[in-house]
Amino acid sequence: MQETTAKEPFLAVLRELAQAYHAFSAYSAAHVRQLGLTPAQFDVIATLGNTQGMPLSQLAQKTLITKGTLTGIIDRLEEKGLVRREVPVGDRRSFLAVLTPAGEALFAQVFPAHIDYLKRAFTEGDEGELEQVRRTLRGLRGRFQD
Amino acid sequence: MQETTAKEPFLAVLRELAQAYHAFSAYSAAHVRQLGLTPAQFDVIATLGNTQGMPLSQLAQKTLITKGTLTGIIDRLEEKGLVRREVPVGDRRSFLAVLTPAGEALFAQVFPAHIDYLKRAFTEGDEGELEQVRRTLRGLRGRFQD
């Protein structure tokens, strides 16, 4: 996926996709780590924010983290006192992952700050253009998973 | 980066970027692992293919892998007999990473197959569209690193 050739335009697209994602990741992670969280941990906090909690299965779906890995991430967030497991009524096979008060406080404090940080990369007011970019990416994703 | 709000269209874009990349990664990695390589190892093999080898520093740049990690990856590829380190004339601080004959054979065998595999996601003949997608991604990347 390294050499861009005129013969394989789709390779150039994939390389750009990887590089765009990498650039975004590095940009975002630099900020997240200052908060003492890994990107995956931040993702979980951000996903649980403003919810009543959700089953680990649903959390795994939303964060794109596999269930085995998620167990470890939730463990570490529990150690930090940011998340707790709650047994939902009606199905004792599962747990809800829920933000603790400390987790909610952290979310309220750092999530908007992170959004602002990300937003700095989008200074110009290109509204309709963003919608077009979003559609383009949606289409690209669809090629690999539909 | 989970909830898409009309108020923050750029968040929707970033979420799509993450999901598009994730979908592509999963699609590609499923094939790569069948070859007994990790995605990072495949990336190195693919980058070294059809070259005379290159300094680890350059390889790190191209693959987006940091130099510390690259040391370990090259070590494992050396153990597999696919890559060797070569001391270039004129600068004994560095090494060239070079495919061994076995590495070249593997490259010749699996690289085109992988390209074909990836290509299956791009069945329609949308030539000019791909160029547009590439430009869109290039622009998105630029927001985070320029």
Added chain:
DNA sequence: TATTGTTATACTCTATAACTATA
């Protein structure tokens, strides 16, 4: 039997920084 999540194993990759050898 199927589902949810945990555990175990064994690797692989990551970031960071200190370190060695060479330039």
Added chain:
DNA sequence: TATAGTTATAGAGTATAACAATA
């Protein structure tokens, strides 16, 4: 001093499969 790469440390994510509890 600066550069190329290695090493050390510590943590985090991956795949896979077996497992327990519940449905």
